[in-house]
Amino acid sequence: MLIRHAAVPTAPAADTWIHSRVLVLNASYEALDEITADRAVTLLLSGAAETVIERLPHFPIRSQRLALTLPETIRLLRYVYLGHVAPVEADSRATPAGVLRRDKHRCGYCASWAATVDHIRPRSRGGPNTWGNLVACCAVCNTAKADRTPEEAGMRLLWEPKAPDPLARTQRRIWKEYAP
Ligand SMILES: [Zn+2]
Incomplete structure (x- = not known):
């Protein structure tokens, strides 16, 4: 394994790295979503994704099969077809x-x-x-x-309730399939 020179900014602590966010790109390099690092590592280990950008400073993650460094951006190797994403409006029905x-x-x-x-x-x-x-x-x-x-x-809303991102449902489906 490569020993790399540590540099600023600081690496995440051993027990908190799984909470860092990783950007996921589709095979076509379009941004799909942000997921937690533990899910990203699952995708890398299963061969479903590759690292595009490693997080700096390098933070090694060891598994039984291989060593890798914490990614900042990964890319799915198989293109995920997003299909038609139906618009959701503030006056759409919600549960x-x-x-x-x-x-x-x-x-x-x-x-x-x-x-x-x-x-x-x-x-x-x-x-x-x-x-x-x-x-x-x-x-x-x-x-x-x-x-x-x-x-x-005499109460005030802290934010204005809006329709959710129409991509959200698709994103949940993707991560259920790829990194449950
Ligand atoms: Zn309350």
């Missing part, structure tokens, strides 16, 4: 599970962990089940807001 995934379970009013969703315009007043009208909401904020609009409840 609570989809909204929680979009908001990463962070409450839209206080940013703490949320397991439920809030209708920004209350359901009782015709608030629809759409990406633009649903936001992840913790139990405390949900109870405090009750059947009111944020203005009436």
Whole structure:
């Protein structure tokens, strides 16, 4: 194995490298997604991808079969056909599970962990089940807001709920298939 000269910036700690982000390119070199380094290494070890750019300073990762260095960018060797990606709009229908995934379970009013969703315009007043009208909401904020609009409840949204990136579903499918 090559011994390389360490240089600034610092390498990730041994137990945190798996959390660093790696850019994944399609075989055609188009950017597909960012994934965690442990998934990227799985792709490299399975022969599904190659390293395009190594992360600096070099950070060695050893497996039983081979040694490699932590990548910054990898490229899939087989072209992934993305197909038609249907547009998603703020007024498209959303499900609570989809909204929680979009908001990463962070409450839209206080940013703490949320397991439920809030209708920004209350359901009782015709608030629809759409990406633009649903936001992840913790139990405390949900109870405090009750059947009111944020203005009436004196609460402020931390971000404007939007439709998710239409690529997101395709990206999840790809990583389920390639690096489960
Ligand atoms: Zn909250």
